[in-house]
Amino acid sequence: MTRITAGRESHPALKQIYNGYYTSLGQDCQGYVCGPLHGSAASLRSASFLPIPQRCGSMTKMKKTYLLKTEEDTRSLGKQLAGEVRPGDVIALIGDLGVGKTTLTKAIAAHLGIEEEITSPTFTILSQYEGGRLPLYHFDVYRVHEEDELFEIGFQEYLDGDGLCVIEWADLIEGLLPAGTRWVRLAWDATGTERICTVG
Numbered sequence: 001m002t003r004i005t006a007g008r009e010s011h012p013a014l015k016q017i018y019n020g021y022y023t024s025l026g027q028d029c030q031g032y033v034c035g036p037l038h039g040s041a042a043s044l045r046s047a048s049f050l051p052i053p054q055r056c057g058s059m060t061k062m063k064k065t066y067l068l069k070t071e072e073d074t075r076s077l078g079k080q081l082a083g084e085v086r087p088g089d090v091i092a093l094i095g096d097l098g099v100g101k102t103t104l105t106k107a108i109a110a111h112l113g114i115e116e117e118i119t120s121p122t123f124t125i126l127s128q129y130e131g132g133r134l135p136l137y138h139f140d141v142y143r144v145h146e147e148d149e150l151f152e153i154g155f156q157e158y159l160d161g162d163g164l165c166v167i168e169w170a171d172l173i174e175g176l177l178p179a180g181t182r183w184v185r186l187a188w189d190a191t192g193t194e195r196i197c198t199v200g
């Protein structure tokens with residue numbers, strides 16, 4: 001895992017890389033990053049796990065962007081998120097089919113100490129896992145057509161509970177999620193081979 005931050009006056013090649021990231025994320029971001037520059041442009045290009053603090057437009061909240069070249073990088077991010085979560089937290093996962101939402105959830109679960117195998121809950125909407133530091137409520141709302149389907153299974157109680165809710169396709173139910181939701185967006189890079197992840 002490589003951690004690199006770059007200064008505003010950083011190498012033009014770095015700016016090009018960052019701007020590429022922002023474009024492929026479809027975000028209207030001002031591409032500058034904070035902190036001192038560590039490492040050359042070449043080492044940045046070859047780094048596989050890059051937290052990049054960024055300021056987006058008028059938004060003051062800092063987001064971090066990660067380049068997830070390998071599944072191991074995704075698992076590293078899952079470990080990091082698992083270390084940060086508190087009872088009652090909600091992690092909202094956004095991203096296309098197959099981009100890695102379940103893979104990230106599996107890593108979060110493993111690092112919460114859940115030993116049970118995490119499966120894709122697509123056909124069940126919700127799978128619950130106990131035995132870890134926090135209960136995990138893993139939702140996949142891809143096939144939810146009406147909000148009532150969620151409330152029938154006690155969605156609000158899970159949101160208000162002391163576990164961790166991880167919700168795949170959360171953008172489909174954005175209006176139902178609490179203000180403190182942690183949004184994690186996974187996207188393909190411009191070449192369609194690597195994943196870029198923005199954590200808000």
Ligand SMILES: Nc1ncnc2c1ncn2[C@@H]1O[C@H](COP(=O)(O)OP(=O)(O)OP(=O)(O)O)[C@@H](O)[C@H]1O
Pocket residue numbers: 068069070071072073074095096097098099100101102103104120168195
């Ligand atoms: N860097 C990576 N991060 C995550 N998954 C990766 C990576 N590289 C390869 N993969 C593979 O890509 C696939 C991602 O599938 P996964 O089920 O996690 O996606 P998903 O976003 O949950 O899909 P769906 O929208 O169908 O629920 C897995 O087979 C995984 O092994």
Ligand SMILES: [Mg+2]
Pocket residue numbers: 101102103120140168
């Ligand atoms: Mg999935």
